[in-house]
Amino acid sequence: MSQIKSLPDLKKKREELKTGLINAIESKNQVQVKVAMATCGIASGAKPIMEFFMEQLEKRNIPAVVTQTGCMGYCYAEPTVEVKLPGQDPVVYGFVDLKRADQIIEKYIKTGELVDGIIPVNYETIDSKE
Amino acid sequence: MSKYTMHLMVCGGTSCNSAESDVIVCNLRDEIDAKGLSDKVQVITTGCFGFCGKGPIVKVMPDNIIYVQVKPEDTQTIIEEHVIKGRKVERLLYRDPKTNEIVGDSKHMSVFKKQLRIVLRNCGVINPENIDEYIARDGYQALGKVLTEMTPGQVINVVKDSGQRGRGGAGFPTGLKWDIASKNKADQKYVVCNADEGDPGAFMDRSVLEGDPHSVLEAMAICGYSIGASEGLIYVRAEYPMAIRRLKIAINQAHEYGLLGKDIFGKGFNFDITLRYGAGAFVCGEETALIHSMEGLRGEPTIKPPFPAQSGYLGKPTNVNNVETFAAIPVIILQGAEWFSKIGTEKSKGTKVFALAGKINNVGLIEVPMGTTLREIIFQIGGGIRNGKKFKAVQTGGPSGGCLTEKHLDMPIDFDNLIAAGSMMGSGGMIVMDEDNCMVSVAKFFLDFMVDESCGKCAPCRIGNKRLHELLSRICDGKGIPEDLDRLRNMSLVIKDTALCGLGQSSPNPVLSTLDNFMNEYEAHVKDKKCPAGECKNLMEYVVNEENCVGCTACARVCPVNAISGQRKEVHHIDPTICIKCGACKEKCKFDAIFIR
Numbered sequence: 001m002s003q004i005k006s007l008p009d010l011k012k013k014r015e016e017l018k019t020g021l022i023n024a025i026e027s028k029n030q031v032q033v034k035v036a037m038a039t040c041g042i043a044s045g046a047k048p049i050m051e052f053f054m055e056q057l058e059k060r061n062i063p064a065v066v067t068q069t070g071c072m073g074y075c076y077a078e079p080t081v082e083v084k085l086p087g088q089d090p091v092v093y094g095f096v097d098l099k100r101a102d103q104i105i106e107k108y109i110k111t112g113e114l115v116d117g118i119i120p121v122n123y124e125t126i127d128s129k130e
Numbered sequence: 131m132s133k134y135t136m137h138l139m140v141c142g143g144t145s146c147n148s149a150e151s152d153v154i155v156c157n158l159r160d161e162i163d164a165k166g167l168s169d170k171v172q173v174i175t176t177g178c179f180g181f182c183g184k185g186p187i188v189k190v191m192p193d194n195i196i197y198v199q200v201k202p203e204d205t206q207t208i209i210e211e212h213v214i215k216g217r218k219v220e221r222l223l224y225r226d227p228k229t230n231e232i233v234g235d236s237k238h239m240s241v242f243k244k245q246l247r248i249v250l251r252n253c254g255v256i257n258p259e260n261i262d263e264y265i266a267r268d269g270y271q272a273l274g275k276v277l278t279e280m281t282p283g284q285v286i287n288v289v290k291d292s293g294q295r296g297r298g299g300a301g302f303p304t305g306l307k308w309d310i311a312s313k314n315k316a317d318q319k320y321v322v323c324n325a326d327e328g329d330p331g332a333f334m335d336r337s338v339l340e341g342d343p344h345s346v347l348e349a350m351a352i353c354g355y356s357i358g359a360s361e362g363l364i365y366v367r368a369e370y371p372m373a374i375r376r377l378k379i380a381i382n383q384a385h386e387y388g389l390l391g392k393d394i395f396g397k398g399f400n401f402d403i404t405l406r407y408g409a410g411a412f413v414c415g416e417e418t419a420l421i422h423s424m425e426g427l428r429g430e431p432t433i434k435p436p437f438p439a440q441s442g443y444l445g446k447p448t449n450v451n452n453v454e455t456f457a458a459i460p461v462i463i464l465q466g467a468e469w470f471s472k473i474g475t476e477k478s479k480g481t482k483v484f485a486l487a488g489k490i491n492n493v494g495l496i497e498v499p500m501g502t503t504l505r506e507i508i509f510q511i512g513g514g515i516r517n518g519k520k521f522k523a524v525q526t527g528g529p530s531g532g533c534l535t536e537k538h539l540d541m542p543i544d545f546d547n548l549i550a551a552g553s554m555m556g557s558g559g560m561i562v563m564d565e566d567n568c569m570v571s572v573a574k575f576f577l578d579f580m581v582d583e584s585c586g587k588c589a590p591c592r593i594g595n596k597r598l599h600e601l602l603s604r605i606c607d608g609k610g611i612p613e614d615l616d617r618l619r620n621m622s623l624v625i626k627d628t629a630l631c632g633l634g635q636s637s638p639n640p641v642l643s644t645l646d647n648f649m650n651e652y653e654a655h656v657k658d659k660k661c662p663a664g665e666c667k668n669l670m671e672y673v674v675n676e677e678n679c680v681g682c683t684a685c686a687r688v689c690p691v692n693a694i695s696g697q698r699k700e701v702h703h704i705d706p707t708i709c710i711k712c713g714a715c716k717e718k719c720k721f722d723a724i725f726i727r
Binding site: 014021071073111 | 248376
């Protein structure tokens with residue numbers, strides 16, 4: 001890793017990463033799966049779900065990036081998983097067990113057909129707040 | 131791609147579901163089948179929209195139209211008008227309560243989105259173990275801006291002007307705290323992050339550390355630059371292994387990029403952060419006790435002054451802030467003080483993270499602008515009370531706070547309003563209680579916690595809380611006398627006035643606030659020897675309703691202590707001297723013949 005030595009350095013890095021991260025995923029038409037893996041998520045079974053996505057997406061030949069993230073705040077609906085299909089807005093699914101994870105792959109990821117258990121976005125972010 | 135051209139998303143959250151959203155789903159599917167649209171339109175049940183006050187909710191995509199308070203009989207209209215003819219069903223659209231105007235396109239419906247995420251901006255968005263994802267979302271830009279373009283005094287002024295107040299509980303203005311620490315001259319100063327989150331039912335700080343550790347590191351470095359400190363310490367409890375692991379990874383990655391360490395951004399500023407583990411004592415969240423614990427001494431508080439800003443860790447000026455306070459700092463620097471101070475109320479700026487717990491449908495982590503009402507938090511974002519029970523009270527501020535009731539629901543939440551109402555902001559735990567919670571038992575539960583957690587240094591807290599707890603236990607056991615209620619209040623006031631630190635001074639708050647708000651329950655316990663909520667076992671009696679009892683013997687068979695007698699097909703009888711009030715008989719009885727008296 002190269003050191004960041006100045007503010008322009010950091011700004012350059014940010015732009016590289018922004019476009020880099022997005023391009024890397026979009027250009028390969030990859031599906032992005034984020035699993036909420038804070039202590040609470042793991043306690044309600046997020047780990048096997050994450051492993052399932054990693055294994056099965058590879059097995060079923062779907063180009064995808066599976067990563068972990070922190071708490072999304074929907075403790076009542078853990079485990080929660082965010083799926084982003086190329087060129088689309090991300091969708092969060094709650095109460096994801098192995099059966100629903102399978103449905104998400106088979107229906108949502110393969111055909112774009114929605115699956116029960118979507119959690120609507122119920123907050124604003126700093127980017128959306130003017 | 132999906133074969134469907136339209137989606138009807140029906141809220142299947144607990145609150146909407148109890149208002150027959152499941153029937154709405156069935157009706158919609160039937161209508162769609164009947165009209166032969168089942169290969170074009172799909173009905174989906176979703177999680178909570180966070181707008182439960184107006185549920186059930188049906189959202190039509192891709193039109194982005196939200197229908198509120200939909201009834202099962204409305205489904206035909208929705209299908210015929212909207213789905214087939216493409217016309218909005220006006221009477222089901224949401225109307226602004228103030229202007230009575232229809233609010234249509236849900237993209238602009240900020241009313242539906244009570245939450246604003248500043249502190250939680252990256253939680254659940256980035257991979258906390260990858261610094262690149264943080265940098266891609268403006269990470270460390272604030273530190274760069276501060277070091278390159280601002281003097282320490284300017285940074286402190288921005289934080290002051292933002293109006294941010296400490297999120298650890300007391301609400302002391304952050305900028306003022308930094309200012310005091312910066313003005314004290316010393317060869318070494320320290321920045322401490324208080325991550326000793328100990329309130330029962332609170333998990334805000336853990337979630338931030340686990341979801342976005344870099345935001346805290348960045349803010350600590352900014353603070354170090356402003357007050358003239360080159361060392362930072364995070365005091366985190368050992369019970370948070372995941373938070374510790376991610377903090378370690380984050381610190382290492384920041385070092386590799388040169389964002390921590392020597393000569394950061396080539397500006398000659400050095401800053402390093404190390405971790406200190408707490409063993410989980412509640413009192414160590416108090417800043418003087420926390421500092422002693424870090425020094426390897428007993429985690430006991432000392433009298434202020436001297437304040438940590440004058441003489442803190444190793445006798446040097448030390449600035450202690452809470453995790454959530456730090457996490458908002460980079461945003462304040464980048465967006466500006468004015469932007470931040472526009473959010474919130476007159477005296478409490480910005481947003482607050484709350485951990486919703488207890489008897490609430492949507493247990494979770496939320497962030498709302500200061501000034502949001504309890505009603506919005508509990509009944510809209512929180513989805514209301516579980517199992518359709520009645521709301522009774524909400525405890526804010528953890529064991530040091532107080533309970534708020536029905537009459538406080540429409541009060542805008544900020545630091546000062548909560549204190550005026552006899553509670554406090556605390557770190558942000560919210561424990562919701564329903565009609566089945568006995569408020570005397572609730573006060574006893576928190577005192578129980580306080581007795582365990584008192585460090586024992588001062589007598590009011592060590593002995594006083596113990597006596598309070600004994601009085602409460604006696605009342606719950608049915609052995610209380612009316613004079614006990616005055617004694618409870620007097621002793622609470624004395625402890626409040628005389629205890630050494632914040633823990634002791636606030637420990638009687640649950641007693642005082644329940645006495646103020648639920649005197650009738652206390653009186654029922656001591657005068658009538660009854661627990662109205664039916665929680666205090668010693669004040670309950672299980673009785674057979676002779677009219678309903680058919681003598682099936684089911685209750686007698688399930689009773690673990692053989693307290694129930696009676697012949698087959700004859701009325702049974704429960705012997706109160708043997709009964710242990712386990713409730714097994716009441717659960718078993720199919721004829722509603724056993725009740726609690």
